[in-house]
Amino acid sequence: MSNRSKTIVDIAEELKLSVSTVSRALNDHPNISAKTKERVKKMARKLGYRPNALAAGLRSNKSRSIGLVVPKISMFFPATISTIIQNKLHEVGYNLIICQSNDSYEQEVELVNALYSARVEGLAVSTTLYTTDFSHFDIFKQQNIPLVFFDRAPKDYNVKVIRGDDYAGGFEATSHLLNKGCRDIVFIGGPLSCSLYTERLSGYKAALQEHKVAFKKQRVFFHELTKENALQTCEKIFAQAPYPDAVFATNDTTAITILQYCRDKGIKVPEQLKIVGYSNDPRTEIITPSITSVDQYPATMAERIVASLMELIQAKHPPAYRHSQEIIPIQLIERDSTNGKNKATKK
Known part of the structure; x- marks a missing residue:
């Protein structure tokens, strides 16, 4: 038996019908009787016929x-x-x-x-x-x-x-931390080749300016927002005192990683460090302590x-x-x- 894919020509030959009739029956054309449609579809199942969606798309565009x-x-x-x-x-x-x-x-x-x-x-x-x-x-x-x-x-x-x-997200996250009394806030963003992070950074800077808090270049970090990169940044942030009192991480994977780092190092969240993430990943709600985040x-x-x-x-x-x-x-x-x-x- 041939292993080639069956076509409407094979169905037509088996049923002694025209190819056009078989095609219309398979597409439920109103001019084809219900009895013929059923015969055609039954034979299609028997032969293992599979419609060629690509060919149909080429014909209809x-x-x-x-x-x-x-x-x-x-x-x-x-x-x-x-x-x-x-x-x-x-x-x-x-x-x-x-x-x-x-x-x-x-x-x-x-x-x-x-x-x-x-x-x-x-x-x-x-x-x-x-x-x-x-x-x-x-x-x-x-x-x-x-x-x-x-x-x-x-x-x-x-x-x-x-x-x-994203500008509003950066502004709201930073303003929230400032309103909680934080004055030394780390910003962790992705590469600035991506507009998301330029907008969130602009919001962060605007919130600092509105609260008359100086922007500190040494408190800003940019890299792909992976767990590994977040851990490396944590090592830099906490290499020496004074430590920041808050971190605004522009994705939740980074925020969760920072929380885990603080737990390992005995840094209390939120008493010693407050954390805000971004995206409202479900993990931020079930982790302890739960993480403030920006829902998109x-x-x-x-x-x-x-x-x-x-x-x-x-x-x-x-x-x-x-x-x-x-x-x-x-x-x-x-x-x-x-x-x-x-x-x-x-x-």
Whole structure:
């Protein structure tokens, strides 16, 4: 017996029907009787027929697929975003192809080209930490394929951008610590090639200035926000007195690592050091003491990404590519690491 994939031609031959009749029956065409549809579908199951979605997409120029590129699927924020986007797209009859760049610019370029070749009808992207050249996305714009950037997004590239209010997040986190009486606050951010961290740093500086507290360059650190890097920074921070009275870590992995470091070194949180994280990872609520963090509302962002893509796909005219931003509000979730009572302050 041949191992080749069965086609509608095989079904037609078995049932002595025309290929066009079989095709219409499989697609529930109204002009085909229910009896014929059932015969065709039964034979399709018997032969192990599998529809060729790629071929169908080539014929109709509609793949019913959306591409998604995120830095790391293992991280709380992109994982949550990806799940909600997939669920929302499924509701409107679209599939999601999820790719992770692993924060490699070269890999991001390859993935974008692969998704273009896969004929996705739209693309949503959160870029790597180091993406400053966006020319690999130009082909999508040239071919009028909807393109939406979110979270990590370009500042000047002519596309739709949906991002959190990172400036407000930096300002609120720092203001909260200042209002708790802290005056020596460490800032730990990611590489400044990524706009997220420039915005959060600006918010941090603005809060210090508003409270008339001097900005100390030696209290600011930048690196990829991993556990290993956070531990190295802790060694620098606590190498010699005077120690800071607070740390604003711009992701929760770093905040949790600092808390664990303090526990190992006998530094009491929040009595001797207050800590604020960023993203409101579920771990921050269940760890002891629980960690104050900034909620970015990933569900709201994901819903807006899907809505924006659908608006662009369904538009009667090609997308007008211009730089536009939609800002998702943040919320400071106050917990025990800053003597909080699980209060929320929305901005």
